[in-house]
Amino acid sequence: MKLLTAAAAFGLVRLLAATPSPPMVEDPARDAELVEAGVATVEEDAPTTADLASIAQEGLAGVDAAELFVEANRWYDAGEYGKAVVAYSTLIARGVAGPAVHYNLGNALLRDGRLGAAIAAYRRAKVLSPRDADLDANLRFARASARDALEPPAPGAVRRTLFFWHYSLSASETLRLAVLANLVLFAALSLRLSRRGSEPLRWVAVIAGVVLLALVGSLVCRWALPLRVAVILPAEVEAFSGTGADTVVRFRLHAGTEVRAVETSGDWVRIALPNGEQGWVGSDQVELITALR
């Protein structure tokens, strides 16, 4: 614990100087009014989760992952959500974070008043753990706080039903099941080399082959056909007709809104609304995540 405290001191002092201190509960309507009245500005300069994690890396480099996770949870319980965000982000940056860390990060961000980043964290957690009911509940809660009445990009019910395994299994679960099906398939084929004409072995091989095909197809779709989603981070964002702030403002979006990201060009991201309308926003104003198409 002493080690952690000492190690965290260096990184967190720098970090907290860079961390904005937003209200505990975000009120998009009030934020927009303040922005319009000139009393407040949008959080364009707020450091992203990745920035915070990189700052904290120096201070938390030597801390064991499990210890850091426990400490992050303590910070969360104590209401020090900024510190908890940094610790969870550090775990994620180290590549040792499971879906629970992303989920906890979403909670900490939401408590810290960063709605957009919280929704992005929840969605990352959902990709890793698609059947987590707690995660669904919190994501629903966070989405209810978003101001814009836009449905987040998601596959339709028919597609979700037809390709249920694709949407109800995570990538790692799909991979494990594919390996298992692969093992069963080739075991059955190998046994058939010595037991020619065995009908049960033939059916086992056929079923395992079909399952393997479905699972490998799911993995290929994840890799080759990802759905890029942009989550709006600041209280209000203007979407321009081109890659420049001097172009026409096509529409405005607010924190937590999820839209489809069509392409990126330099520091700009082209986003599309569900009705097909498109606009360009700064890449620092959105968090891009990958979801299932």
Place this chain on the structure above:
Amino acid sequence: MSALPRSSSVTAWLLLLLASAGGPVLAQQVRATVDRNELTLDEQLMLTVTVEGAVNVVPELPPLPDFRVLPRGQSTITQIVNGRSTIAAELTYLLIPLRVGKFEIGTVSAEIDGSTYTSRPFTVRVLEASAEPTSSRDAFVTARVSKADPFVGEQVLFTWRFYRRVPVANASLTALEFGDLVAEDLGDVREYDTTVEGVQYRVSELRKALFAQRVGKSTVPPSELSVQVATDAGRRRRSVFDFGRVPMETRLLRSRPIELDVKPLPKAPPGFSGLVGRFDLSVEISKRSLEVNESATLTMRVSGTGNVQLLHAPELPELPAFKVYEDKPAGRIDRSGLDLSGSKTYRTALVPLAPGEHRIPGLSLITFDPESEQFRTAKSQPIVLDVQPGQGGEELRLTESVAPSSGKVAVRILADDILPIHRGLEAVSSGPLAGLRGGLWLALGLAPPLAFGALLARERRRFRSERDRALDRRRQALRRATRAIDGLTAAPSEVESIARRASLALRCYVGDKLGAEGSALTAIEAESLLRDAGVDEATTRRVRELLERLEAAQYGAASARLDSASLARSLGGLIRDLDRMLGNMVGNTVGNMVGKS
């Protein structure tokens, strides 16, 4: 003059009738007339636009910013004077004055047959509504308030009345508006008769309680009542031979706007409840003598007249000697009286925690009385409870007394929040295999097909090896047979031995050629194999007969007649014949036999 229905068929019939009488004279002209040139604010003008010489023309009215214009219908008129007929369209509009003054009704224009015709302008004068005595009017509306300079929050009685002394129909009142004042209904519409300046009227009355929310000027906007009123002709005594409807005209009756000058309250004492009016407070306890853990119900009732929407419980002081259970308050608002009154009852269960004499201090409620223009404090007497040591557990009767029905109630979600964080350490993976996961899964994925490939390759090698052995036997079959035949004549031997070796040479040749174990073949089996391999019937019979002969020579009396040289020749000839026949056919057969094995 007669007004005709707008039915096109009737119009067409009349036009036909007129045409047969010499045709109408279509002298074009536009006229605009009003039923009066002087009126008051609460009266209306009837503007009649007559377009002569055309029937389907829509005239264009001049701008009339000082009036509200309501179209009232259109009719077609035909006249026959001295044998000449004319036709005209007559359109009527109701003009409701919006302000006092002298106003010009501009020219009304209409386009007939490509030409524009206009009417002459004229002037009308609008007087104040009070310019005419009330008693001279057939129908009018009034709006009054009980107090023009109320305190903020004070109840002001608003009364709207509709007076009429002639038959009316289709009355329609626009929704009453009260600007920034809060209005509460005070019962339904009341109907009664009254006398104004000696004239009897029928009155419909609506009442509201108004509450000013801010200090300063507040205005109650005028209300508008659209109603059809019987005309003079309709009100005349009608004979028993008069049939049909009473002639009516539509009027829009308006009340005057009312201005309120809302005064602020005097400086309020601490603890002011916000209630403005006359309010009382009563406090009762269900029992004054009870045991520890027994409950007594403290009932606080606030009642009175005024802004009863703001009724709330007087603040109960800290009672450390009791457990306190508050119940849902029960309220009642009375709208049937002359003003808004109501009461609210708050019940609280008090459970003493220790024996002794416990005192509940007197409660107070500070209100503002607008009549005396002073703050009043309603106080209750202190209550002393005699608490004896208890014997049983807490007996709470509040629910029974307040809500006697024991029906289930729906659960209400009071607030929503996110679910808690996950705490299991499996959330982070930092083991030695963490970095190898990708490679591990790749290896697990590749291992089965690689293993299967290896098995398949081994199987194929075995197949090829067996096939190669069979081929080798086939190739060497003739040579081995020839060597065996040569051995028959090389050294003198017993007949049985010659027959055995000759038989073995033939059977081994057949076996080597056809992939079978030659030494174990019988004559019949050898014949069958050769037949299956495509050897003709005569040769297979020769093979069988020779093998049978050799078998007989080994075991029977025929051995004496066996000559080794001739046997070698005939056997050699037979094998050469077989080799010639099997040369092209046996290759495939061997492969098939290896595959089957």
